[in-house]
Amino acid sequence: MTTRTAPAEPAEPAPMAADAPPVVDVQGLWTLFGKGAEAFTVHQDLQLTVQRGEMLALVGGSGSGKTVLLRQILGLARPTRGQVTVLGHPAAQMGRAGAASRVGMLFQHGALFSAFNVLDNVAFALREQGTLPADLVRDAALVKLQMVGLQPGHASRMPADLSGGMVKRVALARALIMDPPLLLLDEPTAGLDPSSADDFCALLRELHAALGLTVVMVTHDLDTLFALSTRVAVLADKKLIVSGTPRQVAHFKHPFITHFFMGERGQRAMAPAPITAPMPAAAPAPDQEHH
Numbered sequence: 001m002t003t004r005t006a007p008a009e010p011a012e013p014a015p016m017a018a019d020a021p022p023v024v025d026v027q028g029l030w031t032l033f034g035k036g037a038e039a040f041t042v043h044q045d046l047q048l049t050v051q052r053g054e055m056l057a058l059v060g061g062s063g064s065g066k067t068v069l070l071r072q073i074l075g076l077a078r079p080t081r082g083q084v085t086v087l088g089h090p091a092a093q094m095g096r097a098g099a100a101s102r103v104g105m106l107f108q109h110g111a112l113f114s115a116f117n118v119l120d121n122v123a124f125a126l127r128e129q130g131t132l133p134a135d136l137v138r139d140a141a142l143v144k145l146q147m148v149g150l151q152p153g154h155a156s157r158m159p160a161d162l163s164g165g166m167v168k169r170v171a172l173a174r175a176l177i178m179d180p181p182l183l184l185l186d187e188p189t190a191g192l193d194p195s196s197a198d199d200f201c202a203l204l205r206e207l208h209a210a211l212g213l214t215v216v217m218v219t220h221d222l223d224t225l226f227a228l229s230t231r232v233a234v235l236a237d238k239k240l241i242v243s244g245t246p247r248q249v250a251h252f253k254h255p256f257i258t259h260f261f262m263g264e265r266g267q268r269a270m271a272p273a274p275i276t277a278p279m280p281a282a283a284p285a286p287d288q289e290h291h
């Protein structure tokens with residue numbers, strides 16, 4: 001089995017002015033679905049703030065409302081009660097153009113338009129805005145392709161001809177086309193092999209630092225969480241039960257957290273990086289030591 005390499009420490013959030021407003025501010029959020037006997041509550045008086053420069057990982061069990069919360073931050077879904085504010089604006093009132101210039105979203109499987117080539121996928125939101133001539137839109141899309149490590153030669157390829165890692169890169173370039181300060185990632189490394197997942201995490205770290213992005217991601221993958229997040233927020237029991245560094249959160253007593261962090265994968269992801277100094281020639285092979 002191939003395993004991922006031990007992650008480097010995540011980047012520190014960019015320094016902020018003491019009175020800087022949060023990039024994302026969720027207050028008193030209630031989300032209810034269904035009616036009558038079928039009604040159920042997903043979020044119950046949930047609070048969350050995300051400061052500029054953070055890379056926040058949202059974790060929680062299946063059905064705990066992580067994706068619904070991302071959609072509410074993006075303005076695609078409205079809360080039943082409470083406020084979701086993004087860069088000082090109510091998320092639900094941003095409109096499509098406003099949302100694209102403030103928030104970039106990387107959907108779990110890339111969600112590329114299969115009938116459009118790479119360039120047209122990346123350029124889509126900028127072209128739809130209709131404010132720039134076609135050649136500048138094309139140049140902007142090529143710059144974004146380069147930013148995510150793709151070549152101009154990839155621009156004319158169709159999504160069906162791309163590897164999983166390339167689909168993620170194109171989707172990332174598309175999410176960044178309007179230079180949004182906030183990037184939302186839904187399972188950024190899902191479906192990638194360990195080496196491609198490591199490469200994609202490295203790219204996200206570079207772009208986070210180079211562009212001064214604020215990132216909110218949903219991930220079930222502990223390697224990704226440890227590689228990227230400056231803070232982890234845990235959704236359980238319909239609210240945010242704890243937030244802190246990955247290591248702080250891992251020690252919080254809650255059945256979901258124990259299950260999530262304390263399994264074999266969690267222990268491996270939290271283990272210190274292996275020491276790579278060569279063994280002395282005379283050292284016994286490990287399987288001979290206990291005879």
Ligand SMILES: Nc1ncnc2c1ncn2[C@@H]1O[C@H](COP(=O)(O)OP(=O)(O)OP(=O)(O)O)[C@@H](O)[C@H]1O
Pocket residue numbers: 033034042060061062063064065066067068069
């Ligand atoms: N538009 C909707 N109408 C009705 N129910 C919905 C709607 N959207 C989400 N739900 C329900 O809300 C709950 C939370 O869904 P959500 O997709 O946010 O969970 P999640 O935490 O992202 O789960 P997973 O980790 O499995 O993706 C689920 O029970 C889901 O079926």
